[in-house]
Amino acid sequence: MPLTSKYLFIASMDVDKEKDKIFQDVYDQDHIPHLMEVPGVISVARYKKVPLSMYIGGQKKEMVFESEPRYHAYYELESPEVLLTSEWNKAVEKGRWPAQVRPYTKNRRHIMTERIE
Secondary structure, X not given: OOOOOOEEEEEEEEEOHHHHHHHHHHHHHHHHHHHHOOOOEEEEEEEEOOOEEEEEOOEEEEEOOOOOOOEEEXXXXXXXXXXXXXXXXXXXXXXXXXXXXXXXXXXXXXXXXXXXX
């Protein structure tokens, strides 16, 4: 999916191990569909952290960042103001996410990015 928007919102977090299955199910089947109904949300893609090895300065390095969250959701937005709308506010409180998932998330990070042109 090529990015078409200037803004990318990143929501990152860990989840209690025993809640991982419901986290995955609710995020994909419940949470994302509600957020995709919000005007100004263009797309959503989810990723999980995997081990990283790479060459830097001619040496192979194992990149280990223990404190970084495992799961990341990338929201392509028309503008940062989308997150301040009543539609967004309602969508993040819909479905099973607030009661069955949010209480079991931790190490949460939220970042708004703007594409450099």
